[in-house]
Each structure stands twice: as C-alpha cells, then as structure tokens.
Amino acid sequence: MSDWGKVRLHVVTGKGGTGKSTVASALALALATKGANVLLCEVEGRQGIARMFDVDPLPYEERRLTTGLPDADGGRGVVHGLHIDAEAALLEYLALYYRLGRAGRALDRFGVIEFATTIAPGVRDVLLTGKVYEAVQRNSRNKGAIQYDAVVLDAPPTGRITQFLNVSNELAGLAKVGPMKSQSDTMMTLFRSPQTAVHLVTVLEEMPVQETADGIAELRSADLPVGGVIVNQVRPQDLSSEALSAARAGTLDRSRVEADLTSAGVALDGTSGATLVDGLLAEAADHAERRALEDSQRELVAGLGVPSYELPRLAGGMDLGGLYELAGLLRQQGMA
Structure with missing residues (x-):
C-alpha cells in the first residue's frame, strides 16, 4: 500500500x-x-x-x-x-x-x-x-x-x-x-x-x-x-553496535583480526602484514565514526515529523x- x-x-x-x-x-x-x-x-x-x-x-x-x-x-x-x-x-x-x-x-x-x-x-x-x-x-x-x-x-x-x-x-x-x-x-x-x-x-x-x-x-x-x-x-550496517564501539575506542582485538585474515588465506609476514592490519583497524575506526555521525543525523530526520525512507x-x-x-x-x- x-x-x-x-x-x-x-x-x-x-x-x-x-x-x-x-x-x-x-x-x-x-x-x-x-x-x-x-x-x-x-x-x-x-x-x-x-x-x-x-x-x-x-x-x-x-x-x-x-x-x-x-x-x-x-x-x-x-x-x-x-x-x-x-x-x-x-x-x-x-x-x-x-x-x-x-x-x-x-x-x-x-x-x-x-x-x-x-x-x-x-x-x-x-x-x-x-x-x-x-x-x-x-x-x-x-x-x-x-x-x-x-x-x-x-x-x-x-x-x-x-x-x-x-x-x-x-x-x-x-x-x-x-x-x-x-x-x-x-x-x-x-x-x-x-x-x-x-x-x-x-x-x-x-x-x-x-x-x-x-x-x-x-x-x-x-x-x-x-x-x-x-x-x-x-x-552498509554490517557491524554490531559492540564492534562499532570497540572500533571507535581503538580496542578491537588485533589478534582476532589477524586470525581471520590468516584463515582467509592472507599472508601476514613481516612489516607488510603489520601495515595491512594497522590499515584495517584505522578503516574500522573511520567507519565507526562515520556510522555514529549517521545515527545522530538519522535521529534528527526521525524528528522532522514526516515519513522517511532509506536507500543504500x-x-x-x-x-x-x-x-x-x-x-x-x-x-x-x-x-x-
């Protein structure tokens, strides 16, 4: 309808x-x-x-x-x-x-x-x-x-x-x-x-x-x-609120990230491997910060008093x- x-x-x-x-x-x-x-x-x-x-x-x-x-x-x-x-x-x-x-x-x-x-x-x-x-x-x-x-x-x-x-x-x-x-x-x-x-x-x-x-x-x-x-x-909203909070705070489990990458077949040898993980953690923090901003703006949209719709x-x-x-x-x- x-x-x-x-x-x-x-x-x-x-x-x-x-x-x-x-x-x-x-x-x-x-x-x-x-x-x-x-x-x-x-x-x-x-x-x-x-x-x-x-x-x-x-x-x-x-x-x-x-x-x-x-x-x-x-x-x-x-x-x-x-x-x-x-x-x-x-x-x-x-x-x-x-x-x-x-x-x-x-x-x-x-x-x-x-x-x-x-x-x-x-x-x-x-x-x-x-x-x-x-x-x-x-x-x-x-x-x-x-x-x-x-x-x-x-x-x-x-x-x-x-x-x-x-x-x-x-x-x-x-x-x-x-x-x-x-x-x-x-x-x-x-x-x-x-x-x-x-x-x-x-x-x-x-x-x-x-x-x-x-x-x-x-x-x-x-x-x-x-x-x-x-x-x-x-x-996309793929991460849980707990993961987003950890990413913003910089407390994501680095060893778990490394284990997931290794299980996916990504080699993490030497300096290049550490750089890759550092980059992923930085990206996660940036994504979490962006999601927090979006959530605050979503609340403002909800308060406008009109129907709202979302497109990805x-x-x-x-x-x-x-x-x-x-x-x-x-x-x-x-x-x-």
Whole structure:
C-alpha cells in the first residue's frame, strides 16, 4: 500500500550532491505499475534524465524511456521523459492559448522569448511549472497527448524549491491581472492540493539534514504540501553496535583480526602484514565514526515529523539496474 496513493505530482528536491535526480528516476520506475503511464520531468537544463537512462539528450518533447518496475502480478507501466525548456514552453503557451504559431516562432528569432524569460525570472518559473501543470491536468487544448497517472518532477534544489513552486507570489510584482496571472493562480491550486507532494532527498550529514529541515519549514510556511524524506546513499550496517564501539575506542582485538585474515588465506609476514592490519583497524575506526555521525543525523530526520525512507549506497555505481534496485526498495517501504 502506497503512502502517497492520492498524489499525482511528485516533486523531488534536495541539496546538491544528495542524488535527487537518481531518486526521482527510481520513483518514476516504482510508480509505473501495470497499465500506468508516468512522466519524469526535469527543469534545470542538465539533461540528467538522458544520462540516467543512457539515452540521447531529450528535446522539448515527451519520449518513452523504459518500462517500470514489475508489480506483484508481473505487470509493468511505461516511463516517459521530458526535458522542459522555458523558451520552448513559452512558444507552446503562445500556440495553445493565443494561437501564435508562426508569429511565436518569429518572436523567438528576434530574441524576444529569451529576453522575456531572462529579464523576469518569475516568468521563467511560471513557464517551467506551467508545463508540469499541463502534464498533470491534461485538457482538450493538447490534443492526442498522453494522459499520465503520475508525474515526477526532478525539481531545483531545496534552497530554491519554495520560490520555484510559489509562482503566484513570484508573479505578484509582474502581473496582477491577465491570463498569466490567472494561470499561475490555477497552478497554485494544484501545487497546494493533496494531489501534490514535495519529497526531500538528503544524506546523513549535518548540512544536508539541516537544509532539509529548513526546506520543510519553508514549504509549510508557503502552504505547500510536504511529502516524505528520502535518506540516500546510506552506508552498509554490517557491524554490531559492540564492534562499532570497540572500533571507535581503538580496542578491537588485533589478534582476532589477524586470525581471520590468516584463515582467509592472507599472508601476514613481516612489516607488510603489520601495515595491512594497522590499515584495517584505522578503516574500522573511520567507519565507526562515520556510522555514529549517521545515527545522530538519522535521529534528527526521525524528528522532522514526516515519513522517511532509506536507500543504500550502491557499491557498483549507478546504472539502469541500480535504478530498478532502488525503485524496488522505495516500493517495499511504501513510497510507491
């Protein structure tokens, strides 16, 4: 049973370096169950989706990427990708709502589109989020377009997410009336509804966890719906608490370590053998120190008052197989 069964727009944000694009991709795979169409969007111009799924750079066009994670009956949905570009979104907006097809492209040639989106950053955000809104709330204006069961947005970082989604406030000083103001107000109805959830990705380090807490507070102050916290890149927890304590204190049984290495066929002759054991004990102490830090940050995450999920650090690096593995873990934990 999914914790977010009523949500159609999953916004994924996080501090840079926490792996939000990886988590967004894995979530899209987890949501694409039998018969479901899921759209994975990005708005930062990095072509992260293309790199994640090892495909050519995406145009401003919805493209089929892959099938989703199999459900309990073996059924799969389909994941589509979309790279949203502000200038292309404005041309589409002019064509859909003002029927400015060729005229809109003429404006683009004269540089008017780039000027409009550069001089007023609020307008750029409205255009980017407007395309996301259109994908969630498809209507007859976009004839023949795919109807999506869920949309996952690989969104800007935590420090900018509230500003990015709070488009009505961003436009307040630019447009008090008119179709763009009306559209932004309509978009805010979706963004503040139970159909939307803003999920935050973090790692178990002090700065990302603090930024996650600050982001949750900012989202709540703007009446934007907070989703879950995904703790990414969690280290393996193979050692017992007693072994970790001994490693931190430097009291691990050296002779036992040497015996284990010898039984595994590792020669410990002379200086090189002693150096090897010293290195292993130092690594154990470092690992134990790191685990203690992670445990303290995990307690802070638990106190944020929102559901949390954990994904491991994958030793082999990230590829499509790794994404499916993470998708399975998200589904097991009830996120999809």
